[in-house]
Amino acid sequence: METKLQIHDTGNGYPGDQQLLRLRRASSGQSHQNYPQFNQNSDPTEEEEEGVEEVDSSGPNVELRNTPLPMAIKRAVWKSQQMQDNRASSSKSWKQKNKKSLRNLRSITREAGQFFTLWGKSLQLIGGNFGGGVQSYFLFLRFLVILNFFSCLLIAGFVLIPSIIFRSVGTSLENSTGPEECMKYDPNPPGLVLFYNYFLDLLSGTGFMEYSYLFYGYYNNTQVAEESFSYNIPLAYLFTAVFYFAFCLICLIIRMGNAARVAVATGGSAVGSYSMIIFTGWDYGCLGDQATRLKQKNIHYQLQVDLEEEALSRRAASLTACQKIVHYTLRVVTFLIALGLNAAAFYGIFEATNFSQQNSGRAGFLGLFFEYLPSIAITTANFVVPLLCDQFALIERYSPSTTVILVLLRAVFLRLLSLGVLILTLWQQITCDGNANSRDCSLCKYNNKDYPCWETRVGQEMYKLTLFDFLVNLAVLVLVEFPRRIVVDHCPNKLVQWFGRQEFAVPHNVLGLVYGQTVVWTGALFCPLLPVINTIKFVILFYCKKITLFHNCRPALKTFRSTTSTIYFLVTLVFGWGLATVVMIYSLAEIQPSMGCGPFRFFPTMWSIVPTSFYNLSAVTQDFLFFIGSQAFSIPLFVFSCVVMCYFIALAAVYGKSVALLRTQLKLEGRDKKFLVRQIEELSRQLERPNANSGAHS
């Protein structure tokens, strides 16, 4: 029997037509196929015509490359389409020419984009050999590198380069009005400097590094005002800092939006996890026998774990009341213990910071040790407490995905609040516990004896934290990970082999990145070159982590889904951003800037330069800005944004309902199909019976 050419209607795939076709073929004894059949012996022109008919029926602009047909058929259809185009009206062909040129442009930009993608090949290699979970860490790191790089450009362009250019040219803004004591600031130590002090200064940002473009204290409050050009350095400094935070937030939100849109569209389905693993679990980019076998083991493990969990949950549902009470009390107890551990860690860091501030100023290596004491305390706490909390996970017996999220969230608050404690202690020391009338702070409203230039001091703390974090990472790499691999590879001892090579712990490493970035954000106002240092640090970290991944780590047995994990990484980063914003806003608005250094030296607060400069603007601009700030504008704006939000919420609800509706419709179609098929079978039986009867008789 001749096989007909049927072009499959792309994507819609109503089961009705195809199953009927299949049944027809079944009755004629042909093989069951519901995709395009290509009979090479039949007449080519006949097929072209049929092809043209089918294509026309499904729409004039069918995307040809999107049809699942062999190349020869696609070419035939395309040629006939082109012939049609030549006959078509000029407007239609103009539209199609537009479409084609747009598509060409898109493909060119995509190729250019691929060329400029940073580390594209490395990331592909990592994903293929270690899975999506580890790859998401490196994608996150790359995002942070690019974010820091653009921040560098921002700061360099608006603050650093103008400062360098206008250092000698500009004039000072206001004259000194404060007490003589407050303006004493001498960062250069007198007399001979011992040679190893240079090394200590490099690590702690004091000495020759203190009075440099690295820190706030070196910038002057110069203002250049010529006929056609004016540049106000303090204002630029302030606005650059504010815009830097806004820019980072916008980037974070855009990136989170992309990931969240996908997650919401798929409905966050708890249903369908088995089909998901089976139908979408294989990564076709996996190269090599070893990677394939590892991936297969991965999937096998995942399936076993899921099936076991299902059996466990069925058993848990049938637990007696007594056992349930034991189970839940255990979870509450571990939660309280985790909370207690966190609290103990915070107290330890607080004490260490106080001790360090009291004993600062000592010379030599002991002084360096005291200076780094808060950093050491923070790092130790961040190492020990998550290690202990991980052990609880075995007792709590949550599902693996919940465990990963819990680990991440518990540890992030510890990391960020450790930083918060350090900043709080600094604040206490600088503003004498917020008490402006205490002995030390009564003169200049800040503690000018210990902190003649407190912004530089805060900047130095952040600089030290960044540097220490980086050095610890390198030290762990060289002193822990490489030796561990060497020991495991060459020592046949059973205990050592059970310990094995390490796994690449993604949550732990991600928290390291979040912590580093939060420190940079907090310190950016006081140490403008910190994003530059951070970019270099993250680039070196990428290569170091890649090396350790490929040489020292084995692929993880448990992987988690990359899209959901990316969202949580970005959420923790937003927490860090929030902490840094609080610090920045408080520093801008509340604390008296140092009178001995910096671009804001004669202003009551850093923010007060904005109203001062505001009155230099033209009257029209002033009126416009007043209007925007007034109630007459902001209340309608607020109402309007509420309306827009309600509209989007309603839209989302409608889409959700229509998805459910389409699903039930699909079920009904299936039932209709079964009914029709039964009808056809019955009718065909009835037709055959009279034929058989008449045949028997004749």
Place this chain on the structure above:
Amino acid sequence: MGTTASQLGKELLSEYQELTFLTKQEILLAHKRFSELLTKDEKDLPNTKVSMERILTLPELKSNPFRKRICHVFSTSEQKDGSLTFENFLDLLSAFSDSATLEIKSHYAFRIFDFDDDGTLDRGDLEKLVNCLTGETDDTRLTPEEMRQLIDNILEESDIDRDGTVNLSEFQHVISRSPDFVSSFKIVL
């Protein structure tokens, strides 16, 4: 047609760009890699078919557990032996490329998983699929009990019309809820 000639003509190149999702660089690279698989005399003949064994020496396909099914699905040879011409090879790369849509990827994924080519995924197909995914050796296979439980779960989740098999639209419904499918269904030379 000169598709296996040593140089790809400009017109042919733009035709392939029009009909597939591949960029110009990707098509030229595919041509180079395909030509490496040919013997010297085959290089001059147009439209040569390369046998499945030689295709499977490509490193991107060599260790893929679905390699034989992929060759069968994209092959248009009458002997059904999985041999591919250059245009079949381009179709393969187009479906697995970065820019291919979810529709075409899900369609071809369905055909690859349909081991008996009957248009639906029944229990036998699903069992073979799971074995491919977990590995064929004895220590990585699921026990029969686990396999039964797993296939029951899959059919429970994806078989909407309850006919005991997963057809194309049910399959596409499951795939559309997965955010990672498009990025994992990718083979790049």
